[in-house]
Amino acid sequence: MSEQKTTHLTHGHDGDLAVFLIGMRLNKPHRVDLWLPAFRAMGRMISELSADQAGAGQLGFLAARPVMGLTGPTVIQYWRSIDDIYAYANAPEHEHRPAWRDFYRRTREARGAVGIWHESFAVPAGHHESLYVDMPTIGLAAAFGAVPMVHRGRTARERLTAPA
Template sequence: MAHYARTTSEPTEHDIVVFLIGMRINKPWRPDAWLPAFAAMPRMLAELSADPDSGLLGYRTLIGAGGPLVVQYWRDRESLFSYAVDASGEHRPAWAAFNRRARRVPGAVGIWHETFAVGEFETCYGDMPPAGLALALGTRPVDGRNTDARSRLTRPGAAA
């Protein structure tokens, strides 16, 4: 098994936008109502990941008791908002189709999202490959200048 050094994420000169999006399957016996929404997310993530100019820096997909959750890291708010309304991308058609199904089978699936514009953040990873924000921004070693959380807490434009 590989041994990984203690690392932190690279600093950034701008706010990071963290976008959480999840779904809750309320009627598991109605996959016709929730499976298309579940299947749409990988297509959107593939589309965004293939386009470095999209603004998506990285993401994590999690499955928990409340259902699937995707944590997305975005370069800025405008990139996220632009993707949400882009009629030529995967999101708009998937959103319209979801709304049509939701009207046909009310309450079958719940969806939610939360958006956070983060001006300061701190990360630390020990004995693991890059994950989360470090995977999105890149890593650097924890050394004499950034050994504690206070020294790693970064503000956009701050010296590293």
């Protein structure tokens, strides 16, 4: 039997980046009329962002990964910058702005039925690292491409300070 070699990879980028987490909490799961439209809107937004990324990539979106928790979904997103996130969120011609308005309109009379949250992280160059061992391409590697770990350092601390 031949032994397979373990592959150690990291992401191939050391410039600035932004991480955006967004999620929904189903406080009253029976209120499908309130959470299902928001859930579908998130799908439309990710489709729009992915189509842009596959084309010109002008919006600054790089990758996303959905995660399902006990109380609702979360989407981890990678962007070029915080400014790109804000520009997309506020652009009336894109999916986010109408979905945001629709969410507030729907939930105005049923406060607390469904919660929305987000967190934004501006990550300067040299302040992010990753390690992928025998994994499919996800996270920062999906956003920026994967490279052998030795190109950026053998330890997490080395990868935090090594140039890409």
